[in-house]
Amino acid sequence: MKRIGFLSFGHWSPTRGSEVKTAADVLTQSIDLAVAAEELGLDGAYFRVHHFAQQLASPFPLLAAVGARTSRIEIGTGVIDMRYENPFYMVEDAGAADLISGGRLQLGISRGSPEQVIDGWKHFGYRPDAGESPADMARRHTQVFLDLLQGEGFAEPNPRPMFPNPPGLLRLEPHSEGLRERIWWGAGSNATAEWAARLGMNLQSSTLKDDETGEPFHVQQAQQIRAYRAAWEAAGHARSPRVSVSRSIFPLVSDMDRRYFGHGGKESDQVGIIDQTRSIFGRGYADEPDRLVAQLAGDEAIAEADTLLLTVPNMLGVDYNAHVIETVLREVAPALGWR
Secondary structure, eight states: OOEEEEEEOOOOOOSTTOSOOSHHHHHHHHHHHHHHHHHHTOOEEEEOOOSSSSSOOOHHHHHHHHHHHOSSSEEEEEEEEGGGOOHHHHHHHHHHHHHHHTSOEEEEEESOOOOSSTTGGGGGTOOOOTTOOHHHHHHHHHHHHHHHHTOOOOBOOOSSOSSOOOSSSBOOSSOOTTGGGGEEEEOSSHHHHHHHHHTTOEEEEOSEEEOSSSSOHHHHHHHHHHHHHHHHHHHTOSSOOOEEEEEOEEEOOSHHHHHHHTTOOOSSOEEEEETTEEEEEOOOEEEOHHHHHHHHTTOHHHHHOSEEEEEEOGGGOHHHHHHHHHHIIIIITGGGTOO
């Protein structure tokens, strides 16, 4: 059995063929898709965060709204770029969204990917410390965030406060118990996956990672997951971790499916250079359901993960994406033992 969710990059564009013309469209349709996915029996609604782009950015208003409109589905991100985040304010926002949803938040964070502008985090008021890289700064922000989520008091109370204080040092509010165990790290390498394990974060591994061995993407990703689990066990954490992978999966069951995704072109891994690092991009899957099942059965990383996130083409609209989700749940998941 696997948990299955969707992952939306939240694009909008006023171009011909787009069902998502504006920022208002992408926000309201993201909520509607989460509601539809819950009704179909999907387990999670996850959203990507990008700054300075016509995509979803500030995640917490959206997560809170989805939490208020749904009752069961997990609500998450994949991922928030911690170079841009104030961990203190983020703790308050995350606590509020988690409480609104009844403890369903699954928050994916990472050191970030190449952005639309040069050093965009500078415009948010952040600078690496002396000797730090931007990635180091993201990890520092993360460690502060994780510490604050523990809910321990750290701030000296005012002796003449506006409102009465509880005894002792004060913590940030609202505090949501258990949220610390529902933080995920988006790892692009084996080393960062092991770092996340030592800190007790769950693992999100997407369709991009450092090309560390030259082997097929799904093989390298499975190795990353196994390295993560070994590091988790060595760290002695009491609970079991969760691991997700994301994939583009499109069963071709209608003329519309074949028109959108039946032309091929993404059946193999791709290799490129990102931030002067050789990176490997995983393939997409689009085929008739029986052939799709046979192809997915050979994906080692999906087999290793407990959670699968389906990347959805959000600009094709809520109805079409609900159709894709329903088809995967009906035609693919049972045959592979995911349901």
